[in-house]
Amino acid sequence: MAAAGALAAALAACSASAQTAAPAPGACAATASRAAGLKFVPVRDSLAELSITVAGDQERPKLANVALLQGPCAGDAVASRVGVVVFKDGVVFAATSNERFSHWPHVTAQQLGIRPVGDPHPALPQSRFLMASKVDETRAATGEHALDVGLWQANGSYVVAAYTRHGGDVGTPVELLRSARPIRSVTYFPSPDSNSGTLGLLADHGDGVASISLDWNHDALSRTLRAQK
Secondary structure (H helix, E strand, O other): OHHHHHHHHHHHOOOOOOOOOOOOOOOOOHHHHHHHHOEEEOOOOOOOOOEEEEEOOOOEEEEHHHHHHHEHHHHEEEEEEEOOOOOOOOOOEEEEOOOOOOOOOOOOOOOHHHOOOOOOOOOOOOOEEEEEEEEEEEEEEEEEEEEEEEEEEEOEEEEEEEEEHHHHOOOOOEEEEEEEEOOEEEEEOOOOOOOOOEEEEEEEEOOOOEEEEEEOHHHHHHHHHHHHO
């Protein structure tokens, strides 16, 4: 329970800069009220319109889709992952086939790949680490070897970077993108049978919040991870 509480606290901290207008006090406290009016509304924003700059020439994330997360309690969301929404207290909801949201009471943010507070992570110059999510992992006699994707706030921008982790040792982060707008979280959803998947950003968008999905091939990083076992 302590770990779950710490994880929820970290996710809540990521959304501290949100500009979404708050609902009436207590209106979103009840779990059942979170789904009321909650919906994804697709928009056709480009990376430039989202104030996002993608780094590098190879294995660059490519914009897949953007949707505004709307509803009276949308401002309390801190993470999204392919139709799933995590709220600042750790409660998880998922979009259903009829475009409504259903509470997932037995699913936690950590089960969605969001790393616990205190997991080893690299430092970026003049930046503050916010959170990370699991991308890939393998186990060896020396322990867990992982590829994670992290989020930092640095000099007025938000940076998403990938890094390897071997026990308590972390590799040099590889920048994937940066945003001039606040990003609340980054998540990852794997594709089957390939070293690729979907990066999910939950970012401030005007007076609301947007769920941004990017296709990402991390084959070279995953091969490097396994070569270092």
